[in-house]
Amino acid sequence: xxxxxxxxxxxxxxxxxxxxxxxxxxxxxxxxxxxxxxxxxxxxxxxxxxxxxxxxxxxxxxxxxxxxxxxxxxxxxxxxxxxxxxxxxxxxxxxxxxxxxxxxxxxxxxxxxxxxxxxxxxxxxxxxxxxxxxxxxxxxxxxxxxxxxxxxxxxxxxxxxxxxxxxxxxxxxxxxxxxxxxxxxxxxxxxxxxxxxxxxxxxxxxxxxxxxxxxxxxxxxxxxxxxxxxxxxxxxxxxxxxxxxxxxxxxxxxxxxxxxxxxxxxxxxxxxxxxxxxxxxxxxxxxxxxxxxxxxxxxxxxxxxxxxxxxxxxxxxxxxxxxxxxxxxxxxxxxxxxxxxxxxxxxxxxxxxxxxxxxxxxxxxxxxxxxxxxxxxxxxxxxxxxxxxxxxxxxxxxxxxxxxxxxxxxxxxxxxxxxxxxxxxxxxxxxxxxxxxxxxxxxxxxxxxxxxxxxxxxxxxxxxxxxxxxxxxxxxxxxxxxxxxxxxxxxxxxxxxxxxxxxxxxxxxxxxxxxxxxxxxxxxxxxxxxxxxxxxxxxxxxxxxxxxxxxxxxxxxxxxxxxxxxxxxxxxxxxxxxxxxxxxxxxx
Amino acid sequence: xxxxxxxxxxxxxxxxxxxxxxxxxxxxxxxxxxxxxxxxxxxxxxxxxxxxxxxxxxxxxxxxxxxxxxxxxxxxxxxxxxxxxxxxxxxxxxxxxxxxxxxxxxxxxxxxxxxxxxxxxxxxxxxxxxxxxxxxxxxxxxxxxxxxxxxxxxxxxxxxxxxxxxxxxxxxxxxxxxxxxxxxxxxxxxxxxxxxxxxxxxxxxxxxxxxxxxxxxxxxxxxxxxxxxxxxxxxxxxxxxxxxxxxxxxxxxxxxxxxxxxxxxxxxxxxxxxxxxxxxxxxxxxxxxxxxxxxxxxxxxxxxxx
Numbered sequence: 001x002x003x004x005x006x007x008x009x010x011x012x013x014x015x016x017x018x019x020x021x022x023x024x025x026x027x028x029x030x031x032x033x034x035x036x037x038x039x040x041x042x043x044x045x046x047x048x049x050x051x052x053x054x055x056x057x058x059x060x061x062x063x064x065x066x067x068x069x070x071x072x073x074x075x076x077x078x079x080x081x082x083x084x085x086x087x088x089x090x091x092x093x094x095x096x097x098x099x100x101x102x103x104x105x106x107x108x109x110x111x112x113x114x115x116x117x118x119x120x121x122x123x124x125x126x127x128x129x130x131x132x133x134x135x136x137x138x139x140x141x142x143x144x145x146x147x148x149x150x151x152x153x154x155x156x157x158x159x160x161x162x163x164x165x166x167x168x169x170x171x172x173x174x175x176x177x178x179x180x181x182x183x184x185x186x187x188x189x190x191x192x193x194x195x196x197x198x199x200x201x202x203x204x205x206x207x208x209x210x211x212x213x214x215x216x217x218x219x220x221x222x223x224x225x226x227x228x229x230x231x232x233x234x235x236x237x238x239x240x241x242x243x244x245x246x247x248x249x250x251x252x253x254x255x256x257x258x259x260x261x262x263x264x265x266x267x268x269x270x271x272x273x274x275x276x277x278x279x280x281x282x283x284x285x286x287x288x289x290x291x292x293x294x295x296x297x298x299x300x301x302x303x304x305x306x307x308x309x310x311x312x313x314x315x316x317x318x319x320x321x322x323x324x325x326x327x328x329x330x331x332x333x334x335x336x337x338x339x340x341x342x343x344x345x346x347x348x349x350x351x352x353x354x355x356x357x358x359x360x361x362x363x364x365x366x367x368x369x370x371x372x373x374x375x376x377x378x379x380x381x382x383x384x385x386x387x388x389x390x391x392x393x394x395x396x397x398x399x400x401x402x403x404x405x406x407x408x409x410x411x412x413x414x415x416x417x418x419x420x421x422x423x424x425x426x427x428x429x430x431x432x433x434x435x436x437x438x439x440x441x442x443x444x445x446x447x448x449x450x451x452x453x454x455x456x457x458x459x460x461x462x463x464x465x466x467x468x469x470x471x472x473x474x475x476x477x478x479x480x481x482x483x484x485x486x487x488x489x490x491x492x493x494x495x496x497x498x499x500x501x502x503x504x505x506x507x508x509x510x511x512x513x514x515x516x517x518x519x520x521x522x523x524x525x526x527x528x529x530x531x532x533x534x535x536x537x538x539x540x541x542x543x544x545x546x547x548x549x550x551x552x553x554x555x556x557x558x559x560x561x562x563x564x565x566x567x568x569x570x571x572x573x574x575x576x577x578x579x580x581x582x583x584x585x586x587x588x
Numbered sequence: 589x590x591x592x593x594x595x596x597x598x599x600x601x602x603x604x605x606x607x608x609x610x611x612x613x614x615x616x617x618x619x620x621x622x623x624x625x626x627x628x629x630x631x632x633x634x635x636x637x638x639x640x641x642x643x644x645x646x647x648x649x650x651x652x653x654x655x656x657x658x659x660x661x662x663x664x665x666x667x668x669x670x671x672x673x674x675x676x677x678x679x680x681x682x683x684x685x686x687x688x689x690x691x692x693x694x695x696x697x698x699x700x701x702x703x704x705x706x707x708x709x710x711x712x713x714x715x716x717x718x719x720x721x722x723x724x725x726x727x728x729x730x731x732x733x734x735x736x737x738x739x740x741x742x743x744x745x746x747x748x749x750x751x752x753x754x755x756x757x758x759x760x761x762x763x764x765x766x767x768x769x770x771x772x773x774x775x776x777x778x779x780x781x782x783x784x785x786x787x788x789x790x791x792x793x794x795x796x797x798x799x800x801x802x803x804x805x806x807x808x809x810x811x812x813x814x815x816x817x818x819x820x821x822x823x824x825x826x827x828x829x830x831x832x833x834x835x836x837x838x839x840x841x842x843x844x845x846x847x848x849x850x851x852x853x854x855x856x857x858x859x860x861x862x863x864x865x866x867x868x869x870x871x872x873x874x875x876x877x878x879x880x881x882x883x884x885x886x887x888x889x890x891x892x893x894x
Contacts, residue, residue, distance in 0.1 A: 034797055070800035078798075083791040087890055088813050097809075098799045133889040149799070 001026050001213035005045070006206075008157065008189045015192040015204035015221070019236075019456035020427075022210040024193045028159045031191065032074055033058045033066040049073065051156050072102040075150040077179075079162040081142035085134040091118075091145050092130030095152055102153045117148040120185070121178050122542040139322070140171035144178065151182045158183070158190045164199060168321035168483060173527035173540045176203060195456060197240045198486070198529030201225055202537050209233045222533040239461035241486035243528050247514060252315065252491050254468050255461040274348060275309035276444055276477045277333070277366075282306040282342030284325075284332045288550060301549045301556065302328035304501040306342070310445065313471060315478040317488040317509075319524070320498030323549055326481045328501070330447040333479065334366050335359065347444075364394045367438035371450035373430035377422040383408070383433055384418040390441045407436040411466060428459035432466065439470070449481045464491055485528045489513050494568075497521045499578075500557060501549045507569030517571045519578055547581050596881065600874045607870045608660065608863075612653050615859050622857050626669050643669070656863070665867070666860035668853075675864040679846055683868065685755055686838070686845030689768065690830050692761050694823065697769035697776060702819070704773070705780020706812065712785060720777065727774030732833055736767040736840035753842035764841045768833050772826055776819060783815040790814075817888050824880030831869040
């Protein structure tokens with residue numbers, strides 16, 4: 001990282017944005033004087049902290065001085081609340097630790113203060129939560145604990161490093177609201193480190209854009225977002241999926257990336273007689289056993305009565321938050337798990353009733369691309385070996401060299417790279433390899449399970465454009481599983497919203513995004529941070545967590561009907577039930 | 589919790605039952621004839637046959653096994669062929685010495701092993717780390733009888749700090765427990781080192797630093813409790829290692845424990861004694877593992893007893 005300078009005004013918020021490897025997190029560690037623990041060093045320049053009792057130079061301060069600052073005058077919130085909290089100590093223990101250290105409290109007063117802090121971050125039953133362990137809390141609740149810990153000593157500066165990246169959108173909205181409230185309560189300045197332009201636009205007064213360790217642009221948030229002056233910033237902004245950007249369009253459309261403007265045309269679904277895949281009443285449940293004899297006491301209602309269809313060349317997006325059963329539907333479709341009931345028709349054939357041999361052919365037709373390209377590629381196999389294996393299994397191998405070259409070409413990778421290993425590629429390239437591997441067996445349907453969620457925005461835009469081009473060229477159908485509403489709006493023809501294992505609303509993209517009917521869909525859309533510096537977000541309801549899909553045996557979710565809003569736009573008729581669940585009145 | 593304990597005890601009993609069967613069959617297949625051993629070389633064939641008859645060695649295998657098992661349930665492990673005493677009383681007379689040795693050896697190996705592991709992890713890739721890891725490598729590779737004799741020579745014969753052998757005072761414990769514990773100390777130091785390094789790289793340490801905690805507090809309060817979790821399960825397995833080590837160590841130091849008893853019994857095909865010692869060590873191993881599994885959830889709240 002080189003030659004970075006910025007100042008955070010008292011009570012104000014500065015955001016540092018950039019993609020992986022840009023030096024965002026290094027900046028935050030430097031501000032805490034923590035860089036030396038990661039093997040780094042500030043070679044030149046100064047970091048100064050001005051407080052009511054004089055200013056401190058962090059870069060030259062001794063470790064003893066720094067320890068009094070850390071957690072006290074400057075504190076941090078990290079991305080992964082599970083791994084950032086100590087699993088073997090109670091939440092209360094971890095909050096009181098800093099209180100006792102910096103504010104000299106006794107155990108008893110520190111405990112009272114910790115309960116008050118948890119109450120402040122709207123933790124339900126704050127006092128009881130003190131004795132719980134991190135693994136007993138949900139992701140959103142853990143992040144609340146982190147925030148309570150960070151503000152416990154009323155810091156002058158709060159550094160939030162990708163603090164909501166791992167959270168669901170509705171939970172993210174709550175956490176952002178809580179941080180805003182804390183800033184107002186304690187007059188704290190903040191540095192937000194994020195790759196999510198929506199979050200940044202909602203929170204920041206000023207923005208620093210970084211790339212490859214350099215500062216590319218800095219200025220007032222509004223100016224940087226609306227009228228970026230630097231080329232990199234402009235490219236970055238163009239790649240950010242913006243919700244609402246597709247309003248009024250029927251068909252999805254690739255991102256207008258630099259050099260790819262010519263392909264930014266609508267992608268309509270070709271007319272056809274019958275759908276490629278049709279699911280009817282598919283239900284998948286997992287048993288939860290307990291007790292001496294392993295009796296089934298609970299069931300995870302992962303997917304309940306799922307019905308939808310996808311045509312050739314069409315993208316159906318499955319959206320919902322964690323535990324909503326999106327991935328289960330994908331896994332059921334590819335027979336990674338067997339459904340309890342329901343039919344899956346592929347080109348008119350009921351594939352669940354086929355014998356295993358015939359079913360193998362249909363497994364070829366439905367391919368999967370996962371979220372984590374590192375974990376889904378064998379690190380000890382070259383790209384060529386990874387691509388050839390599925391073709392060999394399905395007897396499709398005729399001319400390996402030519403086939404591998406064609407596949408790599410299809411995903412815009414040079415065919416010379418066929419003999420490299422996965423670690424020699426970037427994340428985006430690895431994801432392209434995964435897509436190539438799925439294409440290797442010439443499938444009809446690709447299940448893209450959070451395929452682009454872990455990628456940087458510019459890479460994400462490229463991979464999405466690639467997927468859309470492949471769809472147009474090969475007539476692929478996609479089941480696009482995602483929780484990023486802005487990306488979904490960009491890529492999908494139709495959208496199904498899932499909640500607690502059920503589809504609560506399904507319709508064309510315009511119907512769902514422009515005329516959402518179900519309260520959950522509305523809430524989901526409202527929670528998405530919008531990249532528009534002129535609108536400050538509405539206050540969100542801070543209570544409530546996402547209910548879980550685990551239910552006692554013989555106690556399914558109350559059945560309900562569906563209402564048709566418009567042609568092809570269906571919604572679950574369960575509003576009353578939904579409200580009760582949200583208020584915690586119905587416990588599964 | 590109680591249901592879990594009950595189930596685990598039931599499982600343990602099943603395992604022990606399996607062990608009685610396997611060892612019984614194995615010893616039955618041994619070609620040496622215990623009756624001949626008891627009678628001595630000069631005995632007539634008739635005497636040997638009489639002894640065989642007396643001991644019930646002519647009964648079918650399953651009758652013998654059943655007799656043994658029925659006795660076992662009443663606390664009767666049979667009589668030694670050679671020592672004219674109940675196996676149970678032979679073992680009970682020697683068990684305390686062995687158990688005491690095991691406890692001191694576990695304490696020794698934990699103190700040595702964990703200390704080395706922690707220091708090596710904190711000084712990773714520095715000279716202190718390298719020399720400590722060489723030490724642990726030697727401790728793992730050196731045969732126990734060599735270490736035992738070496739320690740005896742240096743500290744008992746040359747320096748005269750500790751008695752040369754026998755049992756009685758605390759001074760008698762030092763050399764045998766170090767000999768027995770050194771192997772485990774080598775293993776634990778390596779495990780603790782890598783476990784510490786893993787935890788040191790976790791986000792929770794960054795959080796602790798960001799809180800402004802001192803290095804000492806971070807290591808003792810956050811890193812060590814997390815690092816020690818995988819070690820706990822090992823202690824249970826370790827008791828099995830001790831059982832084999834104890835035979836060697838007790839011989840070297842003339843320790844009056846069940847290791848020596850087993851060694852003598854094996855040499856003279858004293859089947860009831862061999863069976864008895866095997867059962868006692870198997871029980872110790874099974875209980876050790878059970879104990880480790882019961883302690884683990886107390887230290888790691890994420891482990892639930894089901």
